[in-house]
Amino acid sequence: MEKRDIIQSFKDSLFTGLIALALFGPIVGLRTASKGEGLFITPQWGIVFLLVGLCIFGRFLINLNSARKTELTFFSKFTSKFSAITEDKAKHFAITAILFAVVFPFLPFTDRYFMDVAIMILTYIMLGWGLNIVVGLAGLLDLGYVAFYAVGAYSYALIATTFGWSFWICLPLAGVFAAFFGILLGFPVLRLRGDYLAIVTLGFGEIIRIILINWYEVTNGPDGITGIPRPSFFGIPFKRSPDEGETSFHIFFGLEYSTMHRIIFLYYLILVLALITNYFTLKIRKLPVGRAWEALREDEIACKSLGVNPTNTKLTAFAIGAMFGGFAGSFFATRQAFISPESFTFIESAIIVAIVVLGGMGSQTGVVLASIFLIGITEMFRDLEQYRMIAFGGAMVLIMVFKPKGILANRKPTILMHGDKK
Amino acid sequence: MLKISNVETFYGKIQALKGVDLDVNDGEIVSLIGSNGAGKSTLLMTISGVNKAKRGNIVFNGENIENKQPHKIVDMGICQVPEGRRIFSRLTVEENLRLGAHANEKGKYFENDIKEVYDLFPVLSNRKTQRGGTLSGGEQQMLAIGRALMSKPKVLLLDEPSLGIAPKLVNQIFLSIKNINKEKNVTIFLVEQNAKKALELADRAYVLVNGKVTIKGSGQELLKNKDIQAAYLEGGAKN
Secondary structure, three states: OOHHHHHHHHHHHHHHHHHHHHHHHHHHHEEEEEOOOOEEEEEOHHHHHHHHHHHHHHHHHHHHHHHOOOOOOHHHHHHHHHHOOOHHHHHHHHHHHHHHHHHHHHOOOOOHHHHHHHHHHHHHHHHHHHHHHHHHHOOOOOOOOHHHHHHHHHHHHHHHHHHOOOHHHHHHHHHHHHHHHHHHHHHHHOOOOHHHHHHHHHHHHHHHHHHHHHOHHHHOHHHOEOOOOOOOEOOEOOOOOOOOOOOOHHHHOOOOOOOHHHHHHHHHHHHHHHHHHHHHHHHHOOOHHHHHHHHHHHOHHHHHHOOOOHHHHHHHHHHHHHHHHHHHHHHHHHHHOOEOHHHHOHHHHHHHHHHHHHHOOOOHHHHHHHHHHHHHHHHHOHHHHHHHHHHHHHHHHHHHHHOOOOOOOOOOOOOOOOOOOO | OEEEEEEEEEEOOEEEEEEEEEEEOOOOEEEEEOOOOOOHHHHHHHHHOOOOOOEEEEEEOOEEOOOOOHHHHHHHOEEEEOOOOOOOOOOEHHHHHHHHOOOOOOOOOHHHHHHHHHHHOHHHHOOOOOEHHHOOHHHHHHHHHHHHHOOOOOEEEEEOOOOOOOHHHHHHHHHHHHHHHHHOOOEEEEEEOOHHHHHHHOOEEEEEEOOEEEEEEEHHHHHHOHHHHHHHHHOOOOO
16 A cells, blocks of 8 residues: 555545534534523533544544555445355345244343344334335335334224234234235325335325324324233233133243233234244245236336236235235234324334345345344444434445445345256 | 238327228238328227227127237237337346247246247347346347247237337348248238338238328339338338
């Protein structure tokens, strides 16, 4: 590496520092605090200098790295390890991951907090897989996916609280409702593609949320729905002291009562639901309708000239994607026992889309990695409170810098020829 | 077999076809030549139902098809190889072919049909698991034709199969088109800018100018026609 390059990259880093100073200075550096009467500004230049220093250092490292491409620096080692996770190895990864997920609740370090985070990650994985059908396979950018999540959650909550039916009856019903809404959204947007479709779906997500807030008689408005029944273990409830003539999970299995039983059950419930979503998607990709989705993503005119009916193809993609969103929604409702429109804001849609895009559109394993990465990182930095979203943004930037097409960008063929089978 | 009478198609207010009359008989190769913007591709898209005719009739085997949806028209046996090939580039060669069979999707004869395509274009069978987008232009054209054949069409509509392809491969593709017509008994309606090749291949041919058919006749007649020689063959000929 020449001296000129070093000076050049040093200058560049200083410039980066200047931009960082301009950005972080007012945002982080000046903190308003209310003391007695009125607001006072407390400067916190220490943090600002730390952040600016980090930016300069980071930029300098990147510059050094790009100047010496042949040598393995820290960064390129990191990226080459990362790209080693290709779809070929994804199968082994999948089996290991599923095994790990199955034994996870019984590992010694697993406590209540870990379980809660794991359940959350699995919920997002399921949502990611559901949306992957619409965005990754059919190529229809849906920014209002949270609408179906909300429809599922509210259908479940309303049916369960009104009729008192069990989780296992309400779950498919909620899925059917969500699928119906998927078709409802599908019809007006059949002619749209790309940006226009994204805007309309975004609007749809907001419409659903606003209806939930304002349709007070049915949805109880912003107060939400409380007292949603918890799921039972195939009819056996998780209660400390069961009612007359009823048994309880810990009595039935002769265990000591623990609140963890229910958490572990919820964990396995979402794990199974997510795996069903995955299995379904992997299977349907090999059927004509799944292939038609992918063809539609590639070229709509070619599809028409080959006799693929784009109307039906798009509607099935919307309906099936929405159905899985609805399943995830009912799970969410039963886990929380309380839902309100607050939980179904645009940021949820954005996170799910981010998971699908960062995972590498259409890649099932990519969705898992992206969920763990994004949700896990925001959880890990929970102590940072309001700066948590910086960690979230940082994670996204990192993925896009090192893997611009998503973590797993390779599309796996659905047909392997005889003799090519691995 | 395919009878087009007085068809008019519009893009918004702009009229692309101004009353086209044209027939394609069973077993023929019919070529349509014309310059850029004459309306050749529009005519094919109108037959396929992707663009709708505002006036006029398109009759296929005694049935009116001008108001049918594209996938219904494919089901009836008219399949198009669109201009610019439009391969599904992230899908493999075999997946592309499978999509061609979407119309008779149960796939009962799939294995047999796909073998026929591979026999016709052996180069494709070496590339089964390769992505469509990684093929060369000529190979993509073969794939596009093969994909259309998978729907077992009675009439194959070809839109500029020579576009952007090396001259050597153009000869090979035109030879294949002839084979498809003679051996598989598929009627061919070919739209081309490469007038010389298209006329040599054709039993009959039409010339489209500004949305209207101006000259028609047998391929040989049109090759000798002075006006056509001046307009399409000598000056602008691409061999």
